[in-house]
Amino acid sequence: MTDKPSKILIVEDDRALNQGLVLSLKNDSYTTLSAFSIKEAREKLTDNTFDLIVLDVNLPDGNGLELCQEIRRRSAVPIIFLTANDMEMDVVIGLENGGDDYITKPFSLAILRARIAALLRRSQKERQNRIKIDAFTFDFDQMVFLKGEDELTLSKTEQKLLKLLLANRGTTVTRDLLLEKVWGDSMDFVDENALSVTIRRLRSKLEDNSSKPVYIQTVYGLGYTWAVT
Structure with a gap:
């Protein structure tokens, strides 16, 4: 397109x-x-x-x-x-x-x-x-992340993962691509559960109910997507 x-x-x-x-x-x-x-x-x-x-x-x-x-x-x-x-x-x-x-x-x-x-x-x-979606404001230049008026504390890894999902919102990003882009050359030494753990942490900070995510959704067998465009 x-x-x-x-x-x-x-x-x-x-x-x-x-x-x-x-x-x-x-x-x-x-x-x-x-x-x-x-x-x-x-x-x-x-x-x-x-x-x-x-x-x-x-x-x-x-x-x-x-x-x-x-x-x-x-x-x-x-x-x-x-x-x-x-x-x-x-x-x-x-x-x-x-x-x-x-x-x-x-x-x-x-x-x-x-x-x-x-x-x-x-x-x-x-x-x-600098991205605004619903109640969220994500400013990657200033490293300021807000949900409404509440500031969110995100690790460097969480920031990288979030930015990649947001850049491709509405489409599926595969697990392999997320591992490659977020962990880079060190991906061979990263625990296989690292991506799932980071996704879980992001959901706990962003979602109202992390067990029923609205924003970061799993595409089973493929990867993840930021579902709200």
């Missing part, structure tokens, strides 16, 4: 530039939507979820910096500002208020495309390492 293309909102009132950005980004297989004012951008943001926003600072009905602040109150979507040469202070304010990058007009489309690709890669990695 192919990955869904990233969806980008372009907020720029110069119609020629906006259309040029749309055509350029479509060549990179992104899905794009255009807005030419803050009002249109708000409408698009209400009806859609975006992976990245290209945001002009000067718009006919307001300031892109203020729109950035609005967005940040509800979303961590990456934002790249488009600015004029004489707007250095606005750039500083924008970055301090939640912008991720900026590019000064006139600019190279190749450079903008490269910056967009870099931000999307970083954002995707952050999403993979």
